[in-house]
Amino acid sequence: MINRDQISNLRKLFIENYQAGLKKEAGIKPSEAPEQKVPGQIRGLQQKVSLARGELKAKPPLHKSTATARSIAVTSGKGGAGKTNFVANLAIALSKLGKKVLVLDADLGLANIDVIYGLRPRNNLFHVITGQKKLSEIIIEGPAGVMLAPGGSGIVELANINEGERKHFIAEMSELENKVDFILVDTSAGINKNVLCFLKACSEIIFITLPEPTAIADAYGIIKAAAAEDPGLEQKLYLIVNRVSSEIEARDVYDRLAMVSRRFLNISIENMGYIFEDRVVPMAVKAQSPYILASPGSSAAECVEAIARKMLNIDTDKTGANSAVDKIKGGVRSFFYRIGELFN
Ligand SMILES: Nc1ncnc2c1ncn2[C@@H]1O[C@H](COP(=O)(O)OP(=O)(O)OP(=O)(O)O)[C@@H](O)[C@H]1O
Ligand SMILES: [Mg+2]
Known part of the structure; x- marks a missing residue:
């Protein structure tokens, strides 16, 4: 069983990784990057927790999309x-x-x-x-x-x-x-x-x-x-x-x-x-x-x-x-x- 502390650590880890990824993608140095809250953040966190529980297999992103419609x-x-x-x-x-x-x-x-x-x-x-x-x-x-x-x-x-x-x-x-x-x-x-x-x-x-x-x-x-x-x-x-x-x-x-x-x-x-x-x-x-x-x-x-x-x-x-x-x-x-x- 996963405990609250582990969930909290995973959450922190996920947010740090996500923000580092954002900064890298945008070519922004860590100190310049604005703090962002993204809609997929919670879903990503849930998947991390599920991964830790062994419920999901890691899947690579399917397609990098740019929504226009x-x-x-x-x-x-x-x-x-x-x-x-x-x-x-x-x-x-x-x-x-x-x-x-x-x-x-x-x-x-x-x-x-x-x-x-x-x-x-x-x-x-x-x-x-x-x-x-x-x-x-x-x-x-x-x-x-x-x-x-x-x-x-x-x-x-x-x-x-x-x-x-x-x-x-x-x-x-x-x-x-x-x-x-x-x-x-x-x-x-x-x-x-x-x-x-x-x-x-x-x-x-x-x-x-x-x-x-x-x-x-x-x-x-x-x-x-x-x-x-x-x-x-x-x-x-x-x-x-x-x-x-x-x-x-x-x-x-x-x-x-x-x-x-x-x-x-x-x-x-x-x-x-x-x-x-x-x-x-x-x-x-x-x-x-x-x-x-x-x-x-x-x-x-x-x-x-x-x-x-x-x-x-x-x-x-x-x-x-x-x-x-x-x-x-x-x-x-x-x-x-x-x-x-x-x-x-
Ligand atoms: N504004 C309206 N005035 C009169 N009749 C209407 C109107 N809107 C729909 N209808 C009639 O209601 C019936 C059902 O319409 P429609 O097939 O568009 O519904 P639907 O929600 O797509 O149905 P389903 O759930 O079966 O897919 C049709 O016979 C249509 O002609
Ligand atoms: Mg219909």
Whole structure:
């Protein structure tokens, strides 16, 4: 058994080593180096302790990454809350605002962003992981220049590949990550290991709920599960209320969820907006033509456009700098690096 003193020594040792490494990497002499507290510090410490307990084997870093994209997972407790339609249309709205967007369809059961876009991808991440295709061969272009990486069952395979394959995959994906502004991840509904992994890997999480009590209760359930999986949750969290009949209804749902999350989980969630109940949504699904393009000016399209604009202006300060986004970019490692680590 490891005792408290040993843990304390390990902690000291780790921090000293880490800071020495930082100084060396930055070419700073020890006396010039600022004291830094880094997000991965605690995780590194936990691994050190686990190593001392003989629970883990030391693993070399997979890939030196430079995070540039904002990675955003969209999830809900209850199925059918509108994740896939929201992601498909938000990607187009962001793209129309000049952003490069990659959509990752991580709904492992029923991948259907491609259906909403009217596309029929023949390959998915599974083919990249198994070496049958290059990443550039599976990514297809959707409406308004949105890039779609069909996930299929591919993501689950990450758990079963060897170190070399994983390194190759992450290196390839990370290169792509440096070329886009947003990675939007459409997850499947419910609380399961895969969904929680994606939530952990992204720099931001959007919870989407319907205004009905069962959906709100399930939304609280997934927020709670995400917090339990990742104590101290570093990500920015947002809520969107879908299929509302009024702004007041949306505000009421947000107030209730934000209040219980703050009181019982000590988590703060930002209000990202709402989407009106609108018949153009199912019509667009049937026509396989996203409503933001097929029905511009509809209430659903206007809501999603408002959300996209809000996402680009979060916490804009007086100088015009987007402080929250800068913090997100600088504060977390790249999405694919984290995914590789979590599925390790
Ligand atoms: N704002 C809206 N107005 C009217 N209908 C909507 C709206 N948003 C979604 N829908 C409808 O709700 C249904 C579920 O939507 P969607 O497939 O996007 O949900 P999901 O959360 O991705 O579901 P799943 O959990 O199965 O992946 C669809 O039939 C869609 O047309
Ligand atoms: Mg879906």
